[in-house]
Amino acid sequence: MTIKNLIRTALESATNRMGYDILLGKRPEKSLAYVDRNQWEPYVNGDPRFALYRESMEITDMLASNTTVRELRYHALQQLISTVLANDVPGDFAECGCWKGLSAYITCKLIREYSSGPRQFHIFDSFEGGLSEKTSEDRGEHTISRERENEEKEYFSSTMEQLKRALSEFDFYTLNKGWIPERFPEYQDNRFAFVNVDVDLYEPTRDSFDFFFPRLSPGGIIYCDDYNAAFFPGAKKAIDECVERHRADVAMVFEIPLNAVFVVKGASLPAPD
Numbered sequence: 391m392t393i394k395n396l397i398r399t400a401l402e403s404a405t406n407r408m409g410y411d412i413l414l415g416k417r418p419e420k421s422l423a424y425v426d427r428n429q430w431e432p433y434v435n436g437d438p439r440f441a442l443y444r445e446s447m448e449i450t451d452m453l454a455s456n457t458t459v460r461e462l463r464y465h466a467l468q469q470l471i472s473t474v475l476a477n478d479v480p481g482d483f484a485e486c487g488c489w490k491g492l493s494a495y496i497t498c499k500l501i502r503e504y505s506s507g508p509r510q511f512h513i514f515d516s517f518e519g520g521l522s523e524k525t526s527e528d529r530g531e532h533t534i535s536r537e538r539e540n541e542e543k544e545y546f547s548s549t550m551e552q553l554k555r556a557l558s559e560f561d562f563y564t565l566n567k568g569w570i571p572e573r574f575p576e577y578q579d580n581r582f583a584f585v586n587v588d589v590d591l592y593e594p595t596r597d598s599f600d601f602f603f604p605r606l607s608p609g610g611i612i613y614c615d616d617y618n619a620a621f622f623p624g625a626k627k628a629i630d631e632c633v634e635r636h637r638a639d640v641a642m643v644f645e646i647p648l649n650a651v652f653v654v655k656g657a658s659l660p661a662p663d
């Protein structure tokens with residue numbers, strides 16, 4: 391390990407121990423997000439999902455933006471993917487919004503390790519300057535200036551080349567460049583087992599859910615990051631509206647504390663006698 395990596399690891403570990411809220415400038419005892427890492431250390435060290443998260447953070451060069459909250463969210467994501475694969479839910483995998491490939495790499499690894507048969511994984515992203523334009527649904531009580539909005543948009547940009555590098559050891563994925571939902575019609579006859587919707591804003595979240603949910607196999611899952619995230623109120627609004635629209639086929643909606651939700655598609659029940 392180089393000295394630079396050693397220092398970086400020590401800093402990350404110290405930050406994690408203190409809790410994410412230190413980064414937010416809050417005192418741990420006053421913050422909701424404080425996580426006592428010491429109490430959970432044996433679990434954290436023994437669980438391979440944390441190792442896979444770290445591996446993916448390294449591959450995508452994101453270690454500097456590690457937080458305990460993010461770590462826990464990707465742990466939940468891994469459990470969901472593994473469950474769908476263990477249950478052999480039929481269909482492809484999809485991801486709307488891949489950025490530098492953190493969740494895409496994790497998804498590929500789990501598919502390769504746990505899928506009982508071949509699976510296709512379709513990734514959709516603008517690959518063009520990050521997030522799309524905000525609409526009124528995306529502007530909540532945490533309003534930011536247009537300048538900050540542009541910075542945010544740019545922050546989430548990545549290129550297809552970056553993704554190809556991050557996923558170079560896999561051959562079962564497709565990269566679909568374009569603004570959601572431009573490329574969806576190419577997949578209208580596909581069926582899906584798991585879909586990760588991570589596009590932050592109202593319109594692309596709504597369009598992704600409305601396209602994929604009807605094509606989800608029973609027992610399949612749509613996972614959405616950013617649910618309840620104060621800076622992206624449009625994601626929660628879109629998911630709540632979509633769940634209402636598709637209510638008859640929804641078996642379960644589960645909020646993952648701190649920024650995510652998943653929706654399970656119900657099995658079709660036989661009509662009563």
Ligand SMILES: C[S@@+](CC[C@H](N)C(=O)[O-])C[C@H]1O[C@@H](n2cnc3c(N)ncnc32)[C@H](O)[C@@H]1O
Nearest residue numbers: 487488489492493515516520522569570588594
């Ligand atoms: C938060 S990042 C995704 C993070 C990624 N899932 C991960 O876990 O590392 C959001 C991504 O959504 C993409 N995106 C946002 N709005 C989009 C739209 N309307 N069409 C296509 N891509 C979009 C951005 O380019 C960005 O890569």
